[in-house]
Amino acid sequence: MNSRHWRVPFLQASRVLEGRNAHPLSGRWALIVLNQPFSRKLFDILWNACEWRVFADGGSNRVRDLLGNEWKSYLPDLITGDLDSIRSDVQQDYTSMDVRVVRDGSLDATDFMKCFDAIKELERRTPQEGDYSVIVLGGLSGRIDQTVHTMSYLYKLRRIRAHVFVATDDDVGWVLDEGEHYISLDRTFLGQTCGLLPVGIESTRLSMKGLQWNWTDHESSLDGDVSTSNWLAADEIWIKTTRPIWWTMSLKLPI
Numbered sequence: 001m002n003s004r005h006w007r008v009p010f011l012q013a014s015r016v017l018e019g020r021n022a023h024p025l026s027g028r029w030a031l032i033v034l035n036q037p038f039s040r041k042l043f044d045i046l047w048n049a050c051e052w053r054v055f056a057d058g059g060s061n062r063v064r065d066l067l068g069n070e071w072k073s074y075l076p077d078l079i080t081g082d083l084d085s086i087r088s089d090v091q092q093d094y095t096s097m098d099v100r101v102v103r104d105g106s107l108d109a110t111d112f113m114k115c116f117d118a119i120k121e122l123e124r125r126t127p128q129e130g131d132y133s134v135i136v137l138g139g140l141s142g143r144i145d146q147t148v149h150t151m152s153y154l155y156k157l158r159r160i161r162a163h164v165f166v167a168t169d170d171d172v173g174w175v176l177d178e179g180e181h182y183i184s185l186d187r188t189f190l191g192q193t194c195g196l197l198p199v200g201i202e203s204t205r206l207s208m209k210g211l212q213w214n215w216t217d218h219e220s221s222l223d224g225d226v227s228t229s230n231w232l233a234a235d236e237i238w239i240k241t242t243r244p245i246w247w248t249m250s251l252k253l254p255i
């Protein structure tokens with residue numbers, strides 16, 4: 001049976017406390033900034049964790065507005081998407097700083113997918129350096145069709161990319177493929193709440209340890225039992241699932 005060990009290195013207490021002084025994570029990490037609200041604190045944590053950053057279309061407006069006068073110190077490696085949401089003044093600002101802006105007008109792919117295409121292309125050009133782990137800022141809140149799209153796309157990515165996390169100010173989540181998962185946590189800046197979400201599957205059989213409410217080989221489906229509003233009860237969590245599920249934990253970042 002497939003077995004994985006997970007950490008969430010970008011939420012380690014030492015890094016969160018270092019804030020803007022934190023060094024990039026070891027390994028290759030990429031950040032995708034979507035067009036949804038986020039706090040300066042979360043932005044700083046994720047920006048510093050990653051060595052390569054892309055803004056999805058209107059995500060550029062969010063960063064530009066959040067940073068005010070400091071925006072020139074946070075230039076992305078790429079801005080991409082259909083570019084129907086980025087404001088013209090924002091596009092001009094970034095272009096004037098030589099940021100690469102690539103328009104892809106396809107109506108069959110979202111700006112979110114276009115960002116992953118850019119990461120794939122970068123990996124193709126530099127194969128010896130290995131694949132990126134990816135953090136997506138935004139994507140689990142806002143419009144429900146976009147949220148479901150995020151959930152769907154990460155399901156598909158699980159087969160081709162080892163680490164893709166989605167973070168918002170409310171929570172962090174990712175897909176657990178069928179099999180066993182050991183999740184090691186630094187809970188300093190995590191909230192208590194977590195969820196195991198059988199979305200996009202008929203049903204799964206779930207076992208878990210380390211939570212307040214644990215199941216043993218229990219059937220879970222949207223039409224039946226779902227473990228939402230569960231609580232983290234240990235730093236080591238174990239989950240076994242017969243089908244892929246979404247795992248989410250709430251965040252409690254300092255102001």
Ligand SMILES: Nc1ncnc2c1ncn2[C@@H]1O[C@H](COP(=O)(O)OP(=O)(O)OP(=O)(O)O)[C@@H](O)[C@H]1O
Nearest residue numbers: 034035056057058059085110111112141142143146
């Ligand atoms: N209201 C929203 N709720 C949730 N996510 C959103 C929302 N708007 C945008 N996003 C995310 O941010 C990305 C960039 O958004 P942007 O607003 O620039 O483009 P869009 O034209 O609305 O989105 P797309 O073209 O991808 O459908 C989207 O691909 C999506 O992942």
Ligand SMILES: Cc1ncc(C[n+]2csc(CCO)c2C)c(N)n1
Nearest residue numbers: 081082084105106107108109110111
């Ligand atoms: C069956 C089907 N449904 C919706 C779209 C539309 N669509 C999907 S992604 C995208 C780009 C958004 O900027 C658009 C317009 C499609 N092509 N095919």
